[in-house]
Amino acid sequence: MPTEPFPQNPxxxxxxxxxxxxxxxxxxxxxxxxxxLHPDFYHPYTALKYFTxxxxxxxxxxxxxxxxxxxxxxxxxxIFPYLVLGWLGALVLASVFAEKRSLxxxxxxxxxxxxxxxxxxxxxxxxxxxxxxxxxxxxxICVLGVIYGFAQYNGEDFLSLDEPxxxxxxxxxxxxxxxxxxxxxxxxxxxxxxxPYRFLSFFVVLLALxxxxxxxxxxxxxxxxxxxxxxxxxxxxxxxxxxxxPELRLIRFSPLIVxxxxxxxLLTGFTFLFLQHWDLAKEMGTAVTPEPDSNRYRLxxxxxSLKMALDNPVLGVxxxxxxxxxxxxxxxxxxxxxxxxxxxxxxRAHNDYINILCEAGIVGLGMFLCVLGWLALRFYRALRDHxxxxxxxxxxxxxxxxxxxxMAQSVFDFNLFNPSSxxxxxxxxxxxxxxxxxxxxxxxxxxxxxxxALILLxxxxxxxFFIPGRLMLNFRGExxxxxxxxxxxxxxxxxxxxxxxxxxxxxxxxxDAAILLADSLRxxxxxxxxxxxxxxxxxxxxxxxxxxxNRMGESYFRLGDRDxxxxxxxxxxxxxxxxxxxxxxxxxxxxxxxxxxxAISYYKRSDLVGxxxxxxxxxxxxxxxxxxxxxEQAIPRLEQGVPYMEESIPFILxxxxxxxxxxxxxxxxxxxxxxxLLFGKNPKLLKKVNNLRGSDPKNLRGQTFGxxxxxxxxxxxxxx
Numbered sequence: 001m002p003t004e005p006f007p008q009n010p011x012x013x014x015x016x017x018x019x020x021x022x023x024x025x026x027x028x029x030x031x032x033x034x035x036x037l038h039p040d041f042y043h044p045y046t047a048l049k050y051f052t053x054x055x056x057x058x059x060x061x062x063x064x065x066x067x068x069x070x071x072x073x074x075x076x077x078x079i080f081p082y083l084v085l086g087w088l089g090a091l092v093l094a095s096v097f098a099e100k101r102s103l104x105x106x107x108x109x110x111x112x113x114x115x116x117x118x119x120x121x122x123x124x125x126x127x128x129x130x131x132x133x134x135x136x137x138x139x140x141i142c143v144l145g146v147i148y149g150f151a152q153y154n155g156e157d158f159l160s161l162d163e164p165x166x167x168x169x170x171x172x173x174x175x176x177x178x179x180x181x182x183x184x185x186x187x188x189x190x191x192x193x194x195x196p197y198r199f200l201s202f203f204v205v206l207l208a209l210x211x212x213x214x215x216x217x218x219x220x221x222x223x224x225x226x227x228x229x230x231x232x233x234x235x236x237x238x239x240x241x242x243x244x245x246p247e248l249r250l251i252r253f254s255p256l257i258v259x260x261x262x263x264x265x266l267l268t269g270f271t272f273l274f275l276q277h278w279d280l281a282k283e284m285g286t287a288v289t290p291e292p293d294s295n296r297y298r299l300x301x302x303x304x305s306l307k308m309a310l311d312n313p314v315l316g317v318x319x320x321x322x323x324x325x326x327x328x329x330x331x332x333x334x335x336x337x338x339x340x341x342x343x344x345x346x347x348r349a350h351n352d353y354i355n356i357l358c359e360a361g362i363v364g365l366g367m368f369l370c371v372l373g374w375l376a377l378r379f380y381r382a383l384r385d386h387x388x389x390x391x392x393x394x395x396x397x398x399x400x401x402x403x404x405x406x407m408a409q410s411v412f413d414f415n416l417f418n419p420s421s422x423x424x425x426x427x428x429x430x431x432x433x434x435x436x437x438x439x440x441x442x443x444x445x446x447x448x449x450x451x452x453a454l455i456l457l458x459x460x461x462x463x464x465f466f467i468p469g470r471l472m473l474n475f476r477g478e479x480x481x482x483x484x485x486x487x488x489x490x491x492x493x494x495x496x497x498x499x500x501x502x503x504x505x506x507x508x509x510x511x512d513a514a515i516l517l518a519d520s521l522r523x524x525x526x527x528x529x530x531x532x533x534x535x536x537x538x539x540x541x542x543x544x545x546x547x548x549x550n551r552m553g554e555s556y557f558r559l560g561d562r563d564x565x566x567x568x569x570x571x572x573x574x575x576x577x578x579x580x581x582x583x584x585x586x587x588x589x590x591x592x593x594x595x596x597x598x599a600i601s602y603y604k605r606s607d608l609v610g611x612x613x614x615x616x617x618x619x620x621x622x623x624x625x626x627x628x629x630x631x632e633q634a635i636p637r638l639e640q641g642v643p644y645m646e647e648s649i650p651f652i653l654x655x656x657x658x659x660x661x662x663x664x665x666x667x668x669x670x671x672x673x674x675x676x677l678l679f680g681k682n683p684k685l686l687k688k689v690n691n692l693r694g695s696d697p698k699n700l701r702g703q704t705f706g707x708x709x710x711x712x713x714x715x716x717x718x719x720x
Contacts, residue, residue, distance in 0.1 A: 015067065022063045023130055026120050027137055029056035030427070034141045034180070034420050035170050039159050042481035042512060045172025047474075049419035050110065054471055057113035060120065067123075080122055080433040083374055084115050087367035091319055094360045098318020099325075102509055107320035107359075107417070114423050118430035125434020131395065134427065135191050138184045139204040145169035145177065146211040153214055167214035171420055175413050178220020179421035181208050182405040183428060186227045190398020193235075194391045219412040227405030234383060234397040241386070298350045298412065300334040305349040309357045316361035323347045327544040327575050335578035336609055345545065348417060352410035355417070375403065375429060378436035392435070399432040477503045477510060484516050493520040514538040518548075522555055531555045546576045553585060562589060580606045584617045591620055596627040616644040619652050622659075631659040650679040657688070666692055 029052065036048040091111055095104035124130045149167030151157065171177040185208050192201035212220055307329040308317065317325050326346045330338070338346065349355040357365045379400050382388070388396070406415050406425050415421045484499035497520030503513040518534035521527045535552040542548065553568030566589055572582045587602030603621045606614050619641025625634035638656040645652050653676035660669035670692045673685050 018063055018067050019124075022060065022067070022120060023124065023133075025056055025060055025063065026117060026124075026130070027133055029053065029060075029117065030134065030137055030423070031141070032056070033423055035144065037159065037170055037172070040482050041478045042485060043478065044159055044482075045168075045170070045176075046419060047478045051471055051475055053113045053419055053423060054109065054467065057116045058467060060116050064116070064119065078122075078378075078433065078437045080371070080374060080378075080430075080437070081119055083367065083371045084118060087364065087371060088112055088115055090315075090360050090364040090367050094315040094318050094364060097315055098321050100318065100321055100509075103320040104318040110417075110419070110422070111319075114426040117423060118426035121427045121430030122434040122437075125431050125437070128395075131431055131435075132191070134431070135187050135201075136197070138424070139188055139191075139201065141170075142181065142184050142188070142204050142208045142211070145171075145180070146207045146214075149177070149211055149214055167211060169211070171418075174215045174217045175219055176418050176421065178212060178215050178217035178223070179406070179409060179413070179415045179418060180424060181212050181215075182220055182223040182227060182409060183402045183421065183424045184208055185212075185224055186231055186401030186405060187398045187428070189231060189401075190394045194394045219409045222412065223405045223409030226408035227401040230404040231397060231401040234400065237383065238393055238397070297334070297337040300331055300337065301346060301350055302354055304329040304331060304334055305351075305354045305358050309354070309361070312358070312361060314361045315363060316357065316359045319359045322349065322355060322358050324542060324544060327546070330576070332577055335576045338576075338578070348414040350413055352414055352416050355414055371429075372403075372407065375432060375436070378433065382436040396432070396435050399428055399435060402428045403432060473507060477507055477513065481510075481512050481516065484513075484520075488516060488520060491523075493523045496520040497524070509541060511538070511541050514541055519551065522551055528555045528559045532559075544575055546572045546579050546582065548572075549575075550579065550582050550585065553582075557585075557589070562593070565589065578605070578609050580609050580611050580613050583609075584613060584620075587624075588617070588620055591624050591627075594627070596624040599624040600628070615640065617641070619645045619648075622652075623655065626655060626659060629662075631662040635659045635663065650676045650682065650685075653679075654682075654685060661692075 032052045033049050033056075036052050037045050038048045041047045088108070088111060091108045092105075095101060095108045098104035121134075146167075146169070149169040152169065153165065153167040155165065166174050168174055168177050171180060185205060188201050188205045188208065192198050192205060212224060304326060305322075308322070308325060311329075323345055330346070349358060353365065353368075356368055360368075379396070382396055383393070403425070406421070406428075409415055416425060480499050480503050484496045484503075487493075487496035487499065497517055500513045500516035500520060503510055504517060507513065514534065514537060518531055518538050521531035521534050524531075532552055532555045535548055535555065539545075539548045539552075549568045549572035553565040553572070556562075556565035556568055566586065569582050569586045569589070572579060573586065576582070583602045583606040587599040587606070590596075590599040590602065600621070603617070603624065606617070618637045622634040622637030622641055625631075625637060635656065638652060638659065642649060642652050642656070653672050657669040657672035657676065660666070660672060670689060673689045673692070676682070677685050677689070
């Protein structure tokens with residue numbers, strides 16, 4: 001694979017500068033997009049990656065335009081760029097007809113940016129220096145990732161993690177980190193088999209495997225296993241079929257190599273013992289069975305997504321619109337499992353192919369499969385071309401294995417929609433397409449494309465005028481929302497609401513700002529009406545999100561409007577019939593209205609899902625049972641609920657004592673009343689204690705004890 005010579009024409013120095021500038025932008029973007037994170041951002045692991053990718057792609061467009069305009073040879077001779085353009089065209093068309101166009105075009109812009117880097121990789125694939133430097137940078141990122149990840153695993157981190165103690169490194173999620181690693185590993189193995197830095201590549205492979213074990217991602221391990229199997233099969237095919245050419249010697253053993261191999265075996269083989277990960281083997285055994293709840297959850301999510309695709313078959317619901325419409329297609333069992341996993345929103349389909357089908361329809365998925373099919377066909381033909389050197393074949397197999405690993409994990413997760421793994425996938429796909437493609441024949445007549453290059457240059461200049469302003473608006477919004485979030489967590493709701501309102505004034509469709517504004521107003525005394533208006537505005541942006549109506553109902557309740565509160569809760573329940581907070585709130589409203597039968601029906605439904613909120617609501621459940629004179633059943637509920645009712649502990653203890661009396665557990669009743677008196681003097685309680693001491697307890701049941709209206713009942717908010 002010889003290094004691509006620069007064109008021999010009067011513009012050669014200028015083109016050389018353009019190529020060097022393009023390579024520099026390409027490699028710099030790969031580093032910054034992969035490593036970018038910022039604690040002052042509302043989305044610390046993703047926002048800066050998207051901004052960085054958009055910034056470098058905007059700088060890339062003029063460079064590509066200049067090369068297209070001044071080059072006198074055919075640059076894009078294969079159909080790979082045109083297939084990718086067809087897929088992007090399908091996404092743009094789906095965005096035009098999407099319900100939320102601005103969000104749809106944001107996601108489409110991400111794929112366009114990835115395609116720009118993929119085109120550059122395709123254009124420069126014949127340049128082995130760029131491929132080697134790309135692999136070196138990916139290896140460098142892997143090394144930094146495992147160092148940072150190991151620190152996180154041991155509790156050292158400067159960011160607040162959703163999954164504390166997991167080695168997520170610069171990616172913020174175990175699955176996202178594994179998605180990057182499964183792309184890097186096959187490429188590192190290819191460079192270990194050939195290339196000037198074999199030892200370094202092998203060391204990176206060991207560290208990446210170590211990091212993958214720390215992550216314990218089933219999808220990542222399945223993906224890397226698929227890539228390794230594919231890599232091994234291709235290498236076996238090459239070695240068995242190739243009869244001519246130089247002899248292949250992969251490893252020349254030396255004392256240094258033996259030491260590295262021993263260290264590698266110790267590092268990877270004993271990782272399970274060192275980290276006590278023996279349960280990982282059992283967990284991997286459940287990866288392909290429907291029994292575990294997590295697998296069942298994925299299957300049900302796929303079924304709901306296919307229903308969405310059937311309703312929108314041609315162009316789908318539009319990019320980035322899946323999460324807003326998914327609640328309309330979720331089954332009761334899916335809602336039930338979503339409550340078990342405490343998942344407030346189902347963002348993706350956990351399958352890239354189904355997700356593309358839902359958001360871009362048959363057209364979008366068909367174009368994407370055409371890209372993959374063309375890559376597979378060209379790879380097969382290139383693999384059978386024995387005129388290529390061993391180094392060329394190894395590069396080819398490593399790139400192909402990276403694509404196969406990602407496509408295998410894409411069956412169980414969403415790889416293409418994450419900034420780091422999505423960008424690296426399209427870069428690897430571009431290199432693979434360019435490596436598979438035959439070199440341009442010198443007999444072809446040179447063709448210049450100044451008109452197309454001029455049009456593309458004008459478009460890129462327009463982008464440079466309009467897009468940066470939008471990016472800066474989002475950038476400032478992320479910073480302000482982070483400050484608002486800090487104030488909100490510090491219970492400074494007035495300041496949090498003011499910051500969120502300022503973001504919403506400049507970006508009226510910012511859902512994160514609408515969330516923080518509404519929740520801040522809900523927690524400010526006397527701002528219930530403004531909170532309801534904020535929730536109604538949020539509902540217009542996100543009409544099928546259950547917590548909106550649940551929190552709106554709580555605000556109505558605080559205003560004393562129980563009818564509208566119940567209507568808001570019932571609206572939430574119509575979307576998600578298994579929402580524990582909504583069920584508890586409806587039960588509590590019924591209890592406050594002295595309708596214990598209705599309250600108990602809601603409490604029973606919440607018990608089927610379970611969770612912390614159900615445990616916290618046991619006292620209310622006990623009160624409802626007591627109103628129905630089911631004292632034996634009420635006692636364990638009241639006992640369990642006492643610690644969660646700090647403001648009403650004396651009252652709950654009094655009720656518990658009454659239940660003990662009605663079940664003839666008089667000694668327990670007396671002790672419970674005495675404990676209740678420790679919280680303050682209560683003449684009624686004193687009378688009950690004295691009656692228990694001075695009379696026959698059997699004669700007291702109809703005198704001083706009985707079920708009375710519970711005026712001290714206090715509505716308990718159940719969020720989210």
